Every structure is written in structure tokens, then in C-alpha cells.
Ligand SMILES: O=C(O)C1=C[C@@H](OP(=O)(O)O)[C@@H](O)[C@H](O)C1
């Protein structure tokens with residue numbers, strides 16, 4: 001539990017859409033006045049990669065508006081293009097010509113970078129066709145689990161050969177189409193296994209029933225998948241008291257759709273308002289979104305912030321006295337755990353976050369990594385198997401290591417918006433989901449020096 005994976009920056013996993021690639025570190029210093037602004041946010045990573053893959057498999061040509069342009073979506077577009085899908089990107093719009101589920105280019109190597117969504121969504125999408133592909137990713141992606149998904153695909157007809165470790169990338173996938181039938185799948189380590197099978201399920205020879213074993217972490221992402229499938233013309237039905245989903249054979253129909261902004265990225269900016277007693281309004285988003293990180297707003301309200309919900313915007317106004325002294329189970333929206341860890345430093349009582357053991361399998365072991373970094377600031381933390389407790393304190397100056405994890409970098413930067421002397425290494429790792437993060441902070445008055 002005490003070992004920390006000090007992953008070195010892996011530049012190969014960054015894409016042409018990455019910025020700051022030549023920078024070693026970033027110094028973050030407080031703004032002279034409370035942070036205020038009305039901003040827009042890039043598109044959701046989760047929605048972008050789902051929409052790209054469904055559009056690629058669809059009948060007809062889709063138009064996706066508001067795509068995210070970051071490493072995770074770059075590798076998705078790059079791989080689909082390598083596989084013969086025609087995709088034109090013009091600013092934040094992608095035009096995608098669907099292949100009706102028939103892959104034409106085989107025998108190629110596909111590189112998924114550090115993107116969990118591609119590593120978990122592409123194998124199923126490929127397994128519906130016929131052909132052989134080699135899949136690999138970043139060093140960290142080679143350590144992130146895939147076995148439940150790959151075992152399910154194997155039981156439906158795929159043949160998988162592992163280069164090194166069974167259940168992990170890199171691997172060779174021999175696709176023979178997917179049979180239908182009943183398949184059991186556990187989502188207790190990652191909800192992406194279930195989304196990955198769902199995305200492919202309509203292209204199986206017979207109906208597929210996915211029986212979910214045990215509880216699913218972050219289940220709203222499965223709902224996001226089902227919602228996007230409905231948008232592409234594929235319905236699904238739940239049975240067994242919500243533990244099984246049935247998908248019948250059919251094809252996605254090309255769509256013209258607008259994607260929501262990324263609520264996980266919004267979280268850093270709302271937290272910035274909360275911390276600096278400022279005001280941040282994000283346009284183009286509403287509180288009825290299915291993206292689970294919207295729950296952060298309820299917690300910010302409990303902590304003393306004022307939340308203004310418009311039809312097409314959400315505004316957070318901060319407070320001079322952030323309230324702590326509570327315990328939260330964050331299993332359902334764990335991408336914000338690191339944001340809350342940082343807010344907790346400046347609250348008036350300790351905050352304990354539990355139910356998030358699965359984030360040890362994300363871009364780094366996020367529980368070990370955040371505890372390690374906050375201790376460098378002399379902040380008291382207790383590490384638990386499934387979470388951590390952060391105690392309020394005055395952070396001392398330090399250089400922090402984001403462990404090559406975009407969310408570590410984006411959350412740790414918020415400490416610098418409050419106190420002097422904070423810097424973090426490897427600033428370009430933010431490009432996994434927000435390639436212009438440092439410019440965005442700078443525009444809002446936070447002092448950013450890229451070195
Ligand atoms: O399906 C998705 O788009 C995601 C699912 C979640 O992952 P896990 O279910 O693997 O925790 C989330 O953390 C990730 O950022 C995006």
C-alpha cells in the first residue's frame with residue numbers, strides 16, 4: 001500500500017494536440033484578486049470517444065460537434081483512421097464515415113496511448129469483425145486491468161494472445177465475429193469493461209445479454225454508454241432487477257449530434273472559485289447531465305459555496321470559510337477525488353473519501369500518489385485501502401510530481417492558486433484531457449510560469 005509508482009513522463013503517449021511538451025515544470029502562484037470569469041470548456045472525453053466509435057461502426061456519415069481535442073481523443077481518431085475510417089476534423093467538429101461494422105484494414109498495430117477508454121472500447125469494436133490486430137499502449141496502460149472484458153470477448157468467440165502478461169496489453173486480437181448469448185462481466189474494477197462490451201454488442205450474430213456480477217464502480221458511465229447508443233438508434237433493455245442488459249443485433253445509424261462539455265474538467269475551475277472566494281461560470285452545461293462528476297456541485301454547496309444553475313450555465317461562487325469535517329463515499333464519481341483532496345487542505349475540518357480503491361488502477365495509483373504529494377507539503381494525510389483522509393493545514397513550498405497523471409497535475413495546481421511556492425513537474429501531462437489547462441488558468445489571473 002505504501003509503494004508509489006513514480007511514473008516518468010511518457011512523451012510517446014502525448015499527441016500532436018498536446019501543448020507544453022518541451023516544458024519541465026510549471027510554477028503556479030495566487031492571483032492578485034479573487035478568480036472571476038465566464039468560460040466555456042472542451043468537450044467530454046467520455047462522450048467524444050463513445051461517439052467516435054459508434055459513428056465509425058454506423059451506417060452513414062455522422063457529424064459530431066464539440067469534440068474534445070486532447071491526447072485521449074487524438075489516439076481514438078488516429079486508430080480509427082489507421083483502420084480505414086474516414087474522419088475529417090475541422091476545429092471541434094468531426095465528420096465520420098461509418099463502416100457498418102466491417103473493418104477493411106487488418107494486420108496493423110494499434111497504439112492506444114494512455115487512454116483507458118480506447119484500451120477498453122477498441123477490443124470489442126474490433127472483435128465484431130474478422131481480422132488480426134496488435135494492440136499496445138503506454139507503459140502505464142500495460143499495467144491497467146483488462147482481463148474481465150477480454151475474457152468476455154473470448155467467451156463470445158475472440159482469440160487473444162498476450163505478448164507478456166495474461167489479461168494485459170500488449171496483445172494480439174484474432175477476431176472472428178461475436179456470437180450472441182449470455183455473458184457475465186464484473187465492473188468492480190472498471191465500468192469501462194461493461195461499456196466496452198456494450199458498444200460492440202449490437203454487432204453480434206445473436207442477441208447478447210450482459211449479466212453484471214457484483215456492484216459496478218462509476219455506473220453512470222455505463223448509463224452514458226447506453227444513452228449514446230440510444231442516440232445512435234440502438235435501444236437496450238434491463239432485466240433481473242437491473243443486473244442484466246439485453247442488446248439485440250442491429251447497426252448504429254449515423255447521427256448529427258452535439259456533445260456536452262467535460263464536467264470532470266469543469267470541476268477544477270469550480271474548485272478554483274471555491275478556493276479563492278471567486279466566481280466561475282461555465283457556459284454550455286446544465287445540471288441534468290449524466291456525467292457523474294456534476295455531484296461535485298452538491299459537495300461544494302455543503303462546503304459553503306453558492307451554486308447558481310442556469311438553463312445553459314452553471315456558476316460557482318466561493319466562500320471565505322470552506323467547511324470540512326465530513327466523510328464521503330465517492331465510488332460513483334471518483335474522477336473528482338483528487339480535486340476534493342486539494343479542497344480539503346483549505347477546509348475547516350478533515351475530509352475522508354472512501355469507496356475508491358479502483359482509482360489505484362487509473363493513470364497512476366491515485367490514492368498512494370496524492371498522499372505522497374500532499375505529505376511533501378507537510379499536509380497530514382491518512383492513506384486507507386479504499387481512500388484517504390486529508391487534514392487542513394498550511395502547505396509549505398514544494399515541487400510536486402503529478403505521476404504522469406493529468407488529474408494529479410490539474411488538482412495539485414489548485415494549491416498554487418492559494419499559496420506561494422508551489423510548482424509541479426511534467427506540466428504537459430494535462431493534455432490527456434485538457435491540452436490548454438495552464439493557459440486557461442493564466443487567463444483567469446492565476447500566475448503561471450512554464451519552465
Ligand atoms: O467510461 C468512461 O468514459 C470513464 C469511466 C471511468 O473509469 P472507470 O470506470 O474505469 O473507473 C472514469 O474514471 C473515466 O475517466 C471515464
Ligand SMILES: C=C(OP(=O)(O)O)C(=O)O
Pocket residue numbers: 114115116117335362363407433
Ligand atoms: C480514469 C481516467 O481516465 P481513463 O479513461 O484513462 O480511465 C480519468 O480521466 O480520470
